[in-house]
Amino acid sequence: MAADTTAPVILQASGLTKRYAGVTALAGVDFDLREGEVHCLVGENGAGKSTLIKILTGVVTPDAGTITVADKDLTSSTIKERRDAGISVIYQDLNLVQQLTVTENIFLGNEPTTKSGALDKQRMRAEARQLIETLGVDFPVTSRVDDLGISLQQLTATARALSLGGRILIMDEPSAVLGGKELEVLFAVVKRLTEQGIAVIYISHRLEEIFHIGDRVTVLRDGQYISTSKVKDIDQKELIRQMVGRDIEGFQNLDIDAEKGAEIIRLENVTRKGVLHDISLSIREGEVVGISGLVGAGRTELARVIMGMDHFDTGQIYFLGKKTNISSATKAVRLGIALVPEDRRAEGIIPMLSVRDNGALSLVQRMTKFGVIAFKAMFAKVNKLANEMAIKVPDLRDPVSGLSGGNQQKVVLTKCLATDCKLLIMDEPTVGIDVGAKKEIYNIIADLKRRGIGVLVISSELPEILAISDRILVMSVGRIRGEVDPRLTTQEEILNLAIPPMEALTEVGGEQ
């Protein structure tokens, strides 16, 4: 590709360190970028990629380390100074104003004006068109952004980054929302930019892409710098080996071999067009089934279908042996399915309500006599559960908002279990929870298992899913790619299954 190892270094970062409240997010990381190269950045969730990006763009100030761009020390410069030095970012959520046009978004905060101070709309449109052309694509610059597909929105964000005269372009998971042809357009655009000497930092979970467009690749793990290699000198197996390697200490899934009970739920060939393909799985009483996969593999979507929040197009769901149509979340709850959602703050708790009231939310409906809530019985049940969970709160009447992440999660669990559910779906159960509380959550899961509840755990953390699951299903691009035994498998094997082959990406895009 365009770049060679003799191209001048345009950005040099060394010894970058950042700590948040005792947790080391980045520990002495080095990174350099050459003109016209695509330098990929990989690592698991929490490896420190986003912290590194935030430091490079000036959003976060590092505790130690230096950054130089084109031989100028920029370590203590502001966001604006970095931008003026040529660093621009395309964030995953693009940060466009949906109601404005492509042109207006491209020049937002930076509009050219005529001598009289009015906007030079003609020039804006012409320059916007020119920028879009530089990308090698063509679409109307007068369209409102919310009328465009996600791919064109991304190109708008890219054009915007270029309009600032950026020489260094950071793309944060640009492909996460794209598929098929859109990906090809993105790759073509990246290639074109590097041919113009622009250096690209490319962050992606999809390792295949790195081999497609990358020149060099840097691996981070747990905030540590692991390696930088030329893409042509490394293979996927080696990359994965460098990315993984953490273990969960102090938790042992003991009764993995224990006799499982009757089948609770069985999915047969469940398909939701463009999202889930041919999903078959079953969960038995007292069994913890782990779902692993990358972000966007369709894991949360699967949970939503089981929970009755999304419909599916073909296939069957059997609940307790009977073919069942779970048409709504209300019905799912009535059947005995409960969900611990990924976004705890938005979907799990009502922050200003007390621990007790949050726990009772799922009971209000059923513990009512003649329209009056049986408060005594209801709270007795909630108090009992809350005590079992060992929620750390001075008084159960205190609001949930003041609790730590781990304790909030226990409140969500209390709410779910109060319904005497048979199947518990947990989406990323330990996101934003500290190490100690994580173990408590694992112990609660083990306890649920003993009580005969079936648990479906979705998790991006490989050590976690390996530690707590009885079986692991690996998903990729809406399909179950394989089932592994947590005692026999390795993190490498799971990642290999989880990383979609290039054809698979095109396949999904074609259906959209």
Next chain:
Amino acid sequence: MSTQAVAPLKLSDRLVANKHIAIDYMAWILLVLLVIVGFAMKGTLFISVDNLGNIVEQSAIIGVLAIGQFVVVLTGGIDLSVGANMAMMAMICGLTMPFGIFGSVAATLLAGIIIGLIAGVVIAYGSLPPFIVTFAMMFVCRGLALTVTAGESVSAIDSPITAVGYGWPHWAIWLIVAGIIWYILVKTRTGTKIYAVGGNIEAARVSGINTKRILVLVYVISGVCGAVAGMLALARNGVAMPTSGSGYEMQTIAAVVLGGISLFGGEGKFTGAVAGVVFVTMLRNILDSNNADPFWAFCVIGIVLWIAVILRGLIERIR
């Protein structure tokens, strides 16, 4: 280098693209319908230059306030103090009239800026909801307007300001205010920034826009509009009444919503807001000239608002 072709917009895409135009011009469609209704009832008398001129003239005070409201709503905010602010501004103008017309006008405009500045700074830098801040400001303004004269009106009947009370000087001021705001919104960076702050404040911030300053600015604009409206009211009535303008905040919001402006901010055309104002006044004019109880206007406005909002929801669902 080969150009990577991207498929041109399909017909269905065009339909989707045009749905925003339908919303932007909703108020005009409603206005045309209302003109037809008026014409059906009164014939040529309704569309006579005199009558249409009347409608424009009657729109002036609420129109100036609605323009301030419109700019605030574009940022996703709301200004509940516009009516009370107007009453207080009329009082200030009337009370300072002994210092001469120019001094009085300058003092009133300054007071409008200060009121807007206070509300804007509290909202932007205190990160407080506009609803509650301007709601409180409404009480403050009303209270001050009532207190300064212990509830009495202030006469300005002999003041030269009455020259702009009727006829073309009256509505010309509306036109001038509207023209200035139109220019800012459509022609300047500041305008784009206002839309951007309302559309996606995070995107605006990372684009280097000083979002807090923009928020302060829109409340200052609304405050100044209140001052202008207050002076127009004083000029028209010859007296400043501390109780005047009550309910005007709701009428301006109604006009803005009818104009297709999103209360969530970020979208809405200036022309839509103007059409919304004219619609509200024209409705009263029609009811008035048919000897109907003009209070029916409120009911009709309410029902039309429902229809407009439902229509908007349906149009937005087009995909």
